[in-house]
Amino acid sequence: MPELPEVETLRRGLSGALEGRRIVEAELLKPKIYEGLPGYSLADIVGATITAARRRAKYLILDLSNGLSLVIHLSLAGQIVVICPNGKKVAGGHPVPSYGSELPHRQTSVILRFDDGSILYLTDIRQFAHLWLAPTTEVMSIVPHERLGVEILSPEFSEAELRERLRQRPKAKLKPLLLDQSILAGLGNIYVDESLWEAGIHPLRTAGSLTDQETRRLYHAIRSVIDLALRRGVAQIVNGRAVVGATLPRIHGREASLCPRCGQPIEKMRVVGRGTYICRSCQKPP
DNA sequence: AACTACTCCTGGAGGC
DNA sequence: TGCCTCCAGGAGTAGT
Structure with missing residues (x-):
């Protein structure tokens, strides 16, 4: 599930591979993904050059030389793979190559071809991803x-900013609160679990119940988990399970494994319909 | 304000 | 082997 670190890592890769490249062909294989504004079609991007790859929260933004921008949200299982003419591959989003090595895949939604021979494939087995085109x-x-x-x-x-946002919703439970993109932009199910475990805080605690010290721990946990994901490789989850041998995640998707900190079994529970992993020893229930 | 339920969708896992 | 059911979930919306 692409979350902020995955989208940011992908953005950096696309920035290096595609900036300055001119689009020579745009193929829309799954029209459902496309939500361009009225009056614009994907054909409008042909001939334009990619000038920048940006990101806001989990939205990826490709700015074009003709004043338009492509906006992509990978949602649950979206994946972008760029094959460069020298054989180099830039890939991100849903773990690669879990769709197999054959591209296009039957769930490939969009193919973009570039002047240097590079090809971008946007594939999504869940068909939940979104693509927009707008000025x-x-x-x-x-x-x-x-x-x-x-x-x-x-x-x-900042720590003060987190404290203020928690203060505004004192009765909300932490897990749904941290998943709420209007509070913090970028965290998803995996990194919320990782952050709460790192901070030693139970997901069903309410925001208002945190002590100053716990809020500080949570803040530093979020930062360190995201930093680790950006430095050491993003979390690898396939079909809800952690990939064997992956650095991240350390707790999410590792039911029945042992807590890396205390050695107690990791437990799975459901919070707001989401699979949630905790160490009951490190994260005391409210 | 806070929560639940539902919707979109496909593929993989597990049961029999 | 094959059919069936369940489950995974980001985000929006509707209802309580």
């Missing part, structure tokens, strides 16, 4: 900017 100046109306909370990779995400 660059209107991108923030597509990305629900006003409804997105603070970027967890930005300087604005």
Whole structure:
């Protein structure tokens, strides 16, 4: 499930591989994914050059030289693979190559071809991903900017900021609160579990029940988990299970494994319909 | 405000 | 082997 570190890692890869490249062909194999504004079609991007790869929360934004931007949300299982002419591959989103090595896959939604021979495949086995095309100046109306909370990779995400946001929703349980993109932008199911485990806080605790010290621990846990994901490779989950041997996640998807900190068994529970993994010894219930 | 339920969708796992 | 059911989940919306 692509979360912020996965999207950011992909963005960096696309930035290196595609900036300055001109689109020579755009193929829409699954029209359902496309939600372009009225008056625009994917054909409008042909001939334009990619000038920048940006990101807001889990939205990936490709700016084009003709004043338009492609906005992509990979949702649950979206994957982007770029095959360069020298054989180099830039891939991200849903773990690669879990769709097999054959591209296009039958769930490939979009294929973009570039002037240097590079080919971009956007594939999504769940068909939940979204693609928009809009003038660059209107991108923030597509990305629900006003409804997105603070970027967890930005300087604005401070301990004081987290404390203030928790203070505004004192009765909310931490797991759904941290999943709420209008509070913090970028965390998803995996990294919420990882952060709460790192901080030693149970997902059903309410925001208002945290002590100052726990809030500080949670803040540093979120930062360190995201930093680790960006430095050491993103979390690898396939079909809800942690990939054997992966550095991350350390607790999510590892039911019946042992807590890396205390050695007690990791337990699975359901919180707001989401598979949630905890160590009952490190994360005391409310 | 806070929560639940439902929707979109496909593929993999497990039961028999 | 093969058919069936269940489950995974980001985000939006509707209802309580």
